[in-house]
Amino acid sequence: MKTVYSESDSSRTVSNQWVDPVVTRAKYDEELAAFLAADSIHRKRGIILLEASFPDVYIAFCAPKLSPPPIAFAVRFNFDNYDVDPLSIQFVDAFTLKPVLVTHMKVGFTRRISEEGADLTLQQLLVWQNDLVPFFCMPGVREYHRHVAHTGDSWWLHRKKGGEGTMGFLIEKLHTYGIEAMSGYLIKSNLDINTPNVILHFNEQSIPL
Amino acid sequence: MQAFNKKPNDSHGGENLLSVIVVVNGTPYTITINQNEKVSSLIREALKVSSSTGRKDEDWRLKFNGQVLQPGEKIRDYNIPSGAELFLSLDAGQGGCL
Numbered sequence: 001m002k003t004v005y006s007e008s009d010s011s012r013t014v015s016n017q018w019v020d021p022v023v024t025r026a027k028y029d030e031e032l033a034a035f036l037a038a039d040s041i042h043r044k045r046g047i048i049l050l051e052a053s054f055p056d057v058y059i060a061f062c063a064p065k066l067s068p069p070p071i072a073f074a075v076r077f078n079f080d081n082y083d084v085d086p087l088s089i090q091f092v093d094a095f096t097l098k099p100v101l102v103t104h105m106k107v108g109f110t111r112r113i114s115e116e117g118a119d120l121t122l123q124q125l126l127v128w129q130n131d132l133v134p135f136f137c138m139p140g141v142r143e144y145h146r147h148v149a150h151t152g153d154s155w156w157l158h159r160k161k162g163g164e165g166t167m168g169f170l171i172e173k174l175h176t177y178g179i180e181a182m183s184g185y186l187i188k189s190n191l192d193i194n195t196p197n198v199i200l201h202f203n204e205q206s207i208p209l
Numbered sequence: 210m211q212a213f214n215k216k217p218n219d220s221h222g223g224e225n226l227l228s229v230i231v232v233v234n235g236t237p238y239t240i241t242i243n244q245n246e247k248v249s250s251l252i253r254e255a256l257k258v259s260s261s262t263g264r265k266d267e268d269w270r271l272k273f274n275g276q277v278l279q280p281g282e283k284i285r286d287y288n289i290p291s292g293a294e295l296f297l298s299l300d301a302g303q304g305g306c307l
Binding site for chain 2: 176
């Protein structure tokens with residue numbers, strides 16, 4: 001196993017690349033190009049590229065329906081050994097690109113698993129263990145396939161099947177379960193207020209010259 | 210003799226043709242289709258154009274403005290404007306923790 005230093009080391013110091021880096025780089029370039037080709041479409045939906053530095057791609061997910069539109073979450077896609085290994089999704093701070101703990105997260109990525117007409121049953125796709133490092137628990141994600149609870153669901157059962165596990169696919173899933181159903185800001189006080197619009201407040205004493 | 214007032218593009222079904230952008234797993238494709246076709250035809254065409262094979266048509270979900278389009282319905286029933294962006298994505302497998 002060859003250990004190389006990643007070009008993108010804002011949050012990592014060493015990667016473990018054992019697939020020929022030329023192969024991984026080619027797939028990285030292809031998937032990044034596909035994203036950039038639809039950049040304006042993604043942007044309208046609040047999906048914004050923050051940085052692309054092999055083997056990582058950082059993307060922020062905003063909620064344009066709300067006013068002002070928040071950055072709901074941001075992720076780092078890591079392409080180490082892709083696509084012999086699936087992509088890794090790590091949740092990061094959109095401004096520093098540093099990994100965050102689950103305590104930082106405001107989105108649970110809820111998925112409805114009950115059929116229409118049946119009692120509503122929801123499932124949270126954001127999970128974590130004792131280390132509080134959140135991960136997106138879905139087939140096609142490295143963290144899912146490496147988890148002990150999913151050893152029977154190999155990445156190789158999903159790889160190359162209709163694009164499952166590509167960055168485009170994962171972006172769609174993050175958007176579907178993280179943004180689509182978002183309807184407003186929930187202000188909790190003695191009275192819960194759910195509104196798509198909030199007014200930003202400015203401290204008059206701090207307004208600069 | 211009765212005169213027929215034929216619309217110029219009737220013989221080619223032009224007025225029924227709709228050109229949309231279908232984003233398949235994040236990649237956009239322009240597709241032109243007859244609006245009297247069912248949504249399932251649009252899905253099949255998008256999968257063919259994007260070479261997205263390996264999964265059944267039923268495993269894909271087509272959305273417009275956040276609304277899931279039912280495969281058995283006609284495209285025309287959804288009043289989709291020309292040039293609209295639709296999103297076709299593969300259903301994800303079971304995940305999470307119950």
